[in-house]
Amino acid sequence: MEPQVRVQTNREGFCARHLRKLYAGDDKLGVALVVHTRLQQLRRELDDALDGAARGAGRRADTRPVQAAADRMGAMGESCYLCRLLGQDLQRYAFTILYLWARDPDFAPVFRASRGFCLPHFAAVLREGTRSMRPDRLRRWLEEAGAIMRDSLRRLDGELHAFTQLHRAENRSLGTEEERTALARTVQKLAGVGD
Numbered sequence: 373m374e375p376q377v378r379v380q381t382n383r384e385g386f387c388a389r390h391l392r393k394l395y396a397g398d399d400k401l402g403v404a405l406v407v408h409t410r411l412q413q414l415r416r417e418l419d420d421a422l423d424g425a426a427r428g429a430g431r432r433a434d435t436r437p438v439q440a441a442a443d444r445m446g447a448m449g450e451s452c453y454l455c456r457l458l459g460q461d462l463q464r465y466a467f468t469i470l471y472l473w474a475r476d477p478d479f480a481p482v483f484r485a486s487r488g489f490c491l492p493h494f495a496a497v498l499r500e501g502t503r504s505m506r507p508d509r510l511r512r513w514l515e516e517a518g519a520i521m522r523d524s525l526r527r528l529d530g531e532l533h534a535f536t537q538l539h540r541a542e543n544r545s546l547g548t549e550e551e552r553t554a555l556a557r558t559v560q561k562l563a564g565v566g567d
Contacts, residue, residue, distance in 0.1 A: 373402060380453050381406055382413045387452035414448055421445060462493070466500035473516075474509055487527075488520040490564040528558045 386394065394403045425441035472479040489497060497517070501510045531554035538547045546552070 373405070377453075378406065378409060382409050384451045384453040384456065385410050385414070385448065387450065387455055390452055390454045417448060418445065462496050463500060466493075466497040467504055469497055470501055470505060470513065473513060474505070484516070484520065486520065488517065488524045490561050492564040494521060524561065528554065528561060532558050 385391075391407075394406075397403065421441040421444045425438045427437065469483075473483055488494065494517070498514075501513060505513065531550050534547060534551040535554040537543055538545065538551060
């Protein structure tokens with residue numbers, strides 16, 4: 373509810389996923405106040421877009437004003453204050469991981485002992501690496517991180533196969549903890565942390 377945040381949320385709004393999460397929370401009044409001022413801004417923008425589309429639609433075979441209005445309306449629902457903040461945080465975390473890997477000798481063994489990243493976060497770290505690392509250092513990091521990711525995916529492949537075998541009629545085993553949780557961990561590895 374801080375004024376500078378409200379200015380940003382009025383301008384950017386929220387994507388459908390974050391709006392649903394906000395609505396599912398406990399502070400309905402706070403959400404209503406934020407959404408109300410966003411709605412007021414959207415109404416002004418929509419009025420302008422529709423007026424321009426209506427003026428342009430009367431011209432013969434010129435659909436550009438209508439297309440421009442549709443594009444503008446589509447953009448209204450695509451920007452998200454929270455997605456932008458989370459994206460900035462993710463970029464900082466990716467930079468920090470690469471920085472620590474390159475410069476902190478205590479970090480490398482911890483990194484090597486990890487199971488790597490989920491694929492969306494691995495992609496973010498790769499993108500950051502192309503921006504912030506020298507080519508030779510990026511190559512070394514890719515070799516090390518790639519080996520960790522390959523090993524993690526190979527291990528998940530085996531555990532997920534074992535999970536499927538637990539569900540065969542002739543199998544009476546309860547399986548290991550790794551086998552029983554393989555599907556959830558594989559989904560997390562492929563898609564990241566979900567809603």
